Amino acid sequence: MNSNTSPTKASVIENLGAVRAMIRRHKRNDIIFAIVGLLALMLGLITLLTLFIDLVMDGYARFNPQFFTDYPSRRAASAGLLSAWVGSALVMLVTFLTAVPMGVAAGLYLEEYAPKNWFSDLIEINVSNLAGVPSIVYGLLALGLFVYILDFGQSILTAGLTLGLLILPIVIVSTREAIRAIPVAIREAAYAVGATKWQVVSDHVVKYSQGGILTGVIIGMARALGETAPIITIGALTFIAFLPPSPVTTTPPFINFEWLSSGFTVLPIQMFNWLSRPDHAFHINAAATGAIIILVTLLMNGTAIWLRYKIRKNIKW
Amino acid sequence: MTMNSVTQISNHAMDIKISPRLAKNVRRNVKERIIELILMLAALSAVATTFAIVGILLYESLGFFKTVSVVEFFTATEWTPLFEDAHYGIMPLISGTLTTSAVALALAVPVGTIAAIYLSEFASHKAREIVKPILELLVGVPTVVFGYFALLFVTPLLQKIFPELPGFNMLSAGLVMGVMIIPYIASVAEDAMRAVPMSMREGSYAMGATRFQTAIRVVTPAAVSGIVAAYILAISRAVGETMVVAVAAGQQPNLTFNPMESAATITAYIVQVAMGDLPHGSIGYQSIFAAGLVLMVMTLGFNIIGHIVRKKYREQY
Amino acid sequence: MINATTPIKAESRDLNFYYSNGTQALKGINMPLYENKITALIGPSGCGKSTFLRCFNRMHDLYPGNKYDGQIIMHPDNTNILDKGVDPIEVRMRISMVFQKPNPFPKSIYENVAYGLRVRGESNKRLLDDKVEEALKGAALWNEVKDRLQDLAFNLSGGQQQRLCIARALATDPEIMLFDEPTSALDPIATANIEELMSELRNKLTILVVTHNMQQAARISDYTAYMYLGDLIEYGDTDMIFTRPTRKETEDYITGKFG
Numbered sequence: 019m020n021s022n023t024s025p026t027k028a029s030v031i032e033n034l035g036a037v038r039a040m041i042r043r044h045k046r047n048d049i050i051f052a053i054v055g056l057l058a059l060m061l062g063l064i065t066l067l068t069l070f071i072d073l074v075m076d077g078y079a080r081f082n083p084q085f086f087t088d089y090p091s092r093r094a095a096s097a098g099l100l101s102a103w104v105g106s107a108l109v110m111l112v113t114f115l116t117a118v119p120m121g122v123a124a125g126l127y128l129e130e131y132a133p134k135n136w137f138s139d140l141i142e143i144n145v146s147n148l149a150g151v152p153s154i155v156y157g158l159l160a161l162g163l164f165v166y167i168l169d170f171g172q173s174i175l176t177a178g179l180t181l182g183l184l185i186l187p188i189v190i191v192s193t194r195e196a197i198r199a200i201p202v203a204i205r206e207a208a209y210a211v212g213a214t215k216w217q218v219v220s221d222h223v224v225k226y227s228q229g230g231i232l233t234g235v236i237i238g239m240a241r242a243l244g245e246t247a248p249i250i251t252i253g254a255l256t257f258i259a260f261l262p263p264s265p266v267t268t269t270p271p272f273i274n275f276e277w278l279s280s281g282f283t284v285l286p287i288q289m290f291n292w293l294s295r296p297d298h299a300f301h302i303n304a305a306a307t308g309a310i311i312i313l314v315t316l317l318m319n320g321t322a323i324w325l326r327y328k329i330r331k332n333i334k335w
Numbered sequence: 336m337t338m339n340s341v342t343q344i345s346n347h348a349m350d351i352k353i354s355p356r357l358a359k360n361v362r363r364n365v366k367e368r369i370i371e372l373i374l375m376l377a378a379l380s381a382v383a384t385t386f387a388i389v390g391i392l393l394y395e396s397l398g399f400f401k402t403v404s405v406v407e408f409f410t411a412t413e414w415t416p417l418f419e420d421a422h423y424g425i426m427p428l429i430s431g432t433l434t435t436s437a438v439a440l441a442l443a444v445p446v447g448t449i450a451a452i453y454l455s456e457f458a459s460h461k462a463r464e465i466v467k468p469i470l471e472l473l474v475g476v477p478t479v480v481f482g483y484f485a486l487l488f489v490t491p492l493l494q495k496i497f498p499e500l501p502g503f504n505m506l507s508a509g510l511v512m513g514v515m516i517i518p519y520i521a522s523v524a525e526d527a528m529r530a531v532p533m534s535m536r537e538g539s540y541a542m543g544a545t546r547f548q549t550a551i552r553v554v555t556p557a558a559v560s561g562i563v564a565a566y567i568l569a570i571s572r573a574v575g576e577t578m579v580v581a582v583a584a585g586q587q588p589n590l591t592f593n594p595m596e597s598a599a600t601i602t603a604y605i606v607q608v609a610m611g612d613l614p615h616g617s618i619g620y621q622s623i624f625a626a627g628l629v630l631m632v633m634t635l636g637f638n639i640i641g642h643i644v645r646k647k648y649r650e651q652y
Numbered sequence: 653m654i655n656a657t658t659p660i661k662a663e664s665r666d667l668n669f670y671y672s673n674g675t676q677a678l679k680g681i682n683m684p685l686y687e688n689k690i691t692a693l694i695g696p697s698g699c700g701k702s703t704f705l706r707c708f709n710r711m712h713d714l715y716p717g718n719k720y721d722g723q724i725i726m727h728p729d730n731t732n733i734l735d736k737g738v739d740p741i742e743v744r745m746r747i748s749m750v751f752q753k754p755n756p757f758p759k760s761i762y763e764n765v766a767y768g769l770r771v772r773g774e775s776n777k778r779l780l781d782d783k784v785e786e787a788l789k790g791a792a793l794w795n796e797v798k799d800r801l802q803d804l805a806f807n808l809s810g811g812q813q814q815r816l817c818i819a820r821a822l823a824t825d826p827e828i829m830l831f832d833e834p835t836s837a838l839d840p841i842a843t844a845n846i847e848e849l850m851s852e853l854r855n856k857l858t859i860l861v862v863t864h865n866m867q868q869a870a871r872i873s874d875y876t877a878y879m880y881l882g883d884l885i886e887y888g889d890t891d892m893i894f895t896r897p898t899r900k901e902t903e904d905y906i907t908g909k910f911g
């Protein structure tokens with residue numbers, strides 16, 4: 019068969035000029051799209067930068083040490099973050115104690131013990147479901163169950179438990195991923211010397227996955243620090259001119275739990291409260307608080323990402 | 336429980352002249368089983384949380400629907416549960432939620448998709464290594480800070496273009512929400528595109544296609560299930576967002592789809608009520624659970640659809 | 653038999669190739685491709701035959717860091733394909749490729765075959781219809797798919813998908829077709845079909861095929877080149893190579909002493 023009988027032979031060398039012009043046109047689209055794509059990527063980054071600069075510029079007046087040691091006040095210039103950051107710290111403590119033991123244990127169970135059946139599937143479905151539940155629904159859970167039915171009240175305990183449940187899926191997923199990164203060969207070696215399952219898990223699995231778990235915990239805690247909606251729903255009071263009782267005392271038994279049932283406020287709530295006031299002077303405080311919250315969360319998330327990067331580089335099985 | 340039964344067993348063991356080593360085995364087995372049980376209970380916490388959430392929402396909503404008929408709930412056009420002359424139509428809250436989400440997605444879908452295509456098909460390996468962590472950092476910024484940005488930066492900016500824009504409006508809130516959601520879409524869509532095998536791209540390039548042609552005509556269609564899953568999950572995220580809309584979109588329920596007006600979303604309503612003083616068990620109190628139930632059903636529905644779509648694309652390669 | 657009047661379609665001149673990590677994969681290859689003939693590249697794994705093949709359509713350009721050193725000259729226009737000033741896209745429009753594992757696009761059968769034309773800006777429906785039919789006939793696939801052109805290409809069998817890929821490569825009337833181990837992923841019947849197809853295609857265009865299957869090379873090719881560790885050890889008439897090879901290395905490989 020002679021190809022020259024085809025009437026529409028798309029020969030390149032016969033139409034070289036036209037072909038080259040067309041290729042040039044198409045390649046121009048390449049360049050245009052590359053620019054547009056880069057802009058699209060930058061949009062988020064530019065917004066974040068604008069946001070941060072705006073906060074710093076607006077809140078500039080309140081960047082002094084007093085801001086951290088003052089209680090909120092009716093006068094914007096002397097309203098400070100003391101009760102807010104102390105409250106945040108205490109709530110983070112309860113969140114940590116709720117989410118980490120339960121989350122790591124759950125992750126261990128799912129990776130090391132659970133047989134592949136409907137039961138473990140059910141648990142997995144629930145975990146991924148919970149990750150997608152809006153945070154305010156956790157607030158409703160807390161309000162209905164913790165505050166009223168269990169009568170924990172509008173307290174640090176309630177807030178910590180709620181946020182702990184909120185970040186539980188994050189801890190579980192990162193625990194599982196960290197465990198999965200451990201090669202089977204290490205486990206087999208441990209079993210081969212006669213270790214029991216729990217010995218293998220606690221001596222080897224947990225130890226090697228610590229880095230990955232820590233990464234997930236940091237990300238979870240950063241998330242919890244910035245969460246506002248569930249805490250509002252519980253009813254964190256916003257004009258707190260006192261501090262919760264200290265967990266550590268100077269008299270025996272040296273630890274008390276009164277602080278758990280105390281009223282409280284946290285950083286994002288304080289910002290929200292100041293933001294909601296029509297008086298512009300309070301907006302300055304809100305801006306300063308916002309800048310601080312962003313700094314802390316960015317630092318925590320940045321640490322987690324850096325940690326994950328180092329783990330990936332260092333591990334030489 | 337442990338020690339007694341184990342002691343009994345080992346006493347018995349000595350009667351029947353069982354070797355001490357076997358007795359130790361029994362003790363160890365019991366310990367292993369108990370540990371496994373504890374871990375399993377931790378894993379079940381995920382299931383328990385889901386049950387608790389569904390339970391509390393249903394329980395309080397049931398109370399709500401004793402007073403308000405389901406028909407009125409879905410057909411009335413006003414939502415004023417706290418007024419003397421109370422109306423309980425959820426449509427204004429739903430319209431607020433849908434409008435803000437629509438604005439958000441109108442921004443996030445094109446920008447996120449283009450960013451994903453750029454990241455997957457145009458960016459160099461090093462560029463990708465830098466950009467992906469930055470996207471993750473964006474995700475970690477607390478939403479209340481974005482609320483500040485929407486209210487005190489974006490709205491005044493938009494008012495220069497649209498002078499009749501009210502101080503609270505769905506456009507600002509929606510746009511800022513959109514920027515927040517871009518990293519979600521970009522990240523998931525990019526993962527979907529990277530999963531497309533290189534051999535398919537080579538097939539396209541071998542035909543004389545440019546990078547842009549390959550990206551749009553071959554890679555994107557090949558990854559379409561994953562990309563759509565990204566969109567659906569983004570919808571779920573937008574619908575469940577609270578702080579940005581609570582701060583910037585307004586607190587008055589308003590049955591409208593015009594983004595230039597102010598309106599309350601489901602989430603903003605819950606926040607508003609929770610901040611006030613509502614007696615436990617009152618109709619106002621129960622109304623937030625009814626609203627939360629609607630929200631939960633919406634986000635759950637989207638999550639399930641997204642999950643199904645994502646599973647479908649996993650099977651292709 | 654090579655004689656002085658057999659036209660050369662393309663030839664490599666002193667071609668060296670370096671991967672981005674520095675390894676030299678091709679060492680000074682000089683080889684002709686005779687027009688309307690099938691040339692086969694054989695040799696053990698890692699000898700560079702696929703690397704050499706992929707130089708012809710500048711596939712290596714897709715992965716940054718690779719370096720060509722030398723020339724591949726196309727006739728009759730005497731263009732050096734590897735020249736930095738020559739656009740790889742233009743090269744790929746003249747030289748098409750069929751891959752080891754069939755790689756149809758997630759599109760219909762029709763759209764797969766029409767892809768090359770659409771990418772060239774062709775949108776005339778009647779022209780596309782004609783070219784698609786011609787290409788599918790040329791790939792001996794038309795009768796099997798003519799009633800379901802809108803079906804997804806993924807639904808075809810492995811052998812059919814590979815013929816579809818051949819049709820796709822044919823539709824743009826290339827001057828040279830490159831085949832990279834085209835039947836290694838297929839069953840014997842599909843393999844036989846493709847081999848028959850390649851034999852017929854040589855009437856239209858020039859074919860360069862890489863194969864790890866010596867018998868296949870002996871069956872279908874006019875000329876064979878034996879490569880080893882980046883060097884072209886021997887090149888000649890297929891009959892001569894397989895019955896009276898000049899170099900001992902060639903003979904060792906062909907008789908199965910290694911590889």
